[in-house]
Amino acid sequence: MRLFKFDSLITPTIIKFLFYIGVVGSIIGALVTIVSGIGLMQYEAMAGLGYIVAGVVLILVGIIVSRVLTEMILVLFMIRDELAWQRQQSQGTPAA
Numbered sequence: 001m002r003l004f005k006f007d008s009l010i011t012p013t014i015i016k017f018l019f020y021i022g023v024v025g026s027i028i029g030a031l032v033t034i035v036s037g038i039g040l041m042q043y044e045a046m047a048g049l050g051y052i053v054a055g056v057v058l059i060l061v062g063i064i065v066s067r068v069l070t071e072m073i074l075v076l077f078m079i080r081d082e083l084a085w086q087r088q089q090s091q092g093t094p095a096a
Helices: 011-040 045-091
Strands: none
Touching: 011 045
């Protein structure tokens, strides 16, 4: 099993899964905000319209924030791999 060998990292796969959870969470939150805005429009039209616009913005911003955060974590893993490679090269040991 790949899980118990430690010859490859599984965390980047988990990070990508968390990205998709963030996207789904952003969409669900935005839909709740939009539906709340539609319900609020019968009492206060401008406030309801504000909620609807905020819901649309939440979809866009939520997806972008999820992507940026997951990319930052993946970049940290790439930096770790590069530093490990440089250390192996400076010590003259073959890559594992």
